[in-house]
Amino acid sequence: MKRIGIIGVGEIGRALTEGLCEGGGEPPQVFLSPRGARTAAELAGRYENVRVCAHNQEVVDRSEVVIIAVRRPDRHEALAGLRVDGGKVVVNVMAGVANDDLRETLGTEAPLVRAIPLPPVRERRSVTVTYPSHPVVDALFEGLGGALPVADEAAFNVLSALTGTLTTHYAYLAALTSWAAGHGIAADDADTYVRGLFQGVGRSLSDETRTLRQLAADHETPNGSNERIRTTWFDAANSEALGKALDDLLADLT
Structure with missing residues (x-):
């Protein structure tokens, strides 16, 4: 997993970027969307492996794993017209947005995985809940403090509420x-x-x-x-x- 894209660079997008860049070993390439322009520019200035893309489609095209971290009310505007081919893996970290909802918005056959990363992923100390379990996504979050795959979306929502x-x-x-x-x-x-x-x-x-x-x-x-x-x-x-x-x-x- 050498190329990771993040659409929506708020607090969670920042924490994910910092965790990916400051762990041991060679960090992946990280492609950031222009949303949250000030934060994205600051991260690109700090890390040589981070690049701010011109638009969200470029983030998708350059990445193997695409993390969608926009606010729930902004998702339709941010994702409108986005093309995601089936070879990508999409990580949905939007609270309250089910995978069926996201699949309808994107119109993609790519694997979709929900996740609940929290700010301590920047220190690789936070367990992240995932659903459904996916080897690529679970490995990603194991490197950021641990992954906790759950059996169904109902269990995922209960743990999401706790946050x-x-x-x-x-x-x-x-x-x-x-x-x-x-x-x-x-x-x-x-x-x-x-x-x-x-x-x-x-x-x-x-x-x-x-x-x-x-x-x-x-x-x-x-x-x-x-x-x-x-x-x-x-x-x-x-x-x-x-x-x-x-x-x-x-x-x-x-």
């Missing part, structure tokens, strides 16, 4: 920082402490010998501070509300 919780986690940490600042802690000190606190929690996730519930139990003592916040703030009602929000998102993605 919608990421910024809520950051907002939660920001709320903790604001609370501490409201009680007289310097904002920079609160930010430093909260980041350090949860970076430690993140490292504990690498211990796959313990379930997530076991990790939670191991980090609290009976009647202690952690148990108090967990049971009084993240109670059954909040858990149910989170489940409802995820169900609604899943319905939209489906």
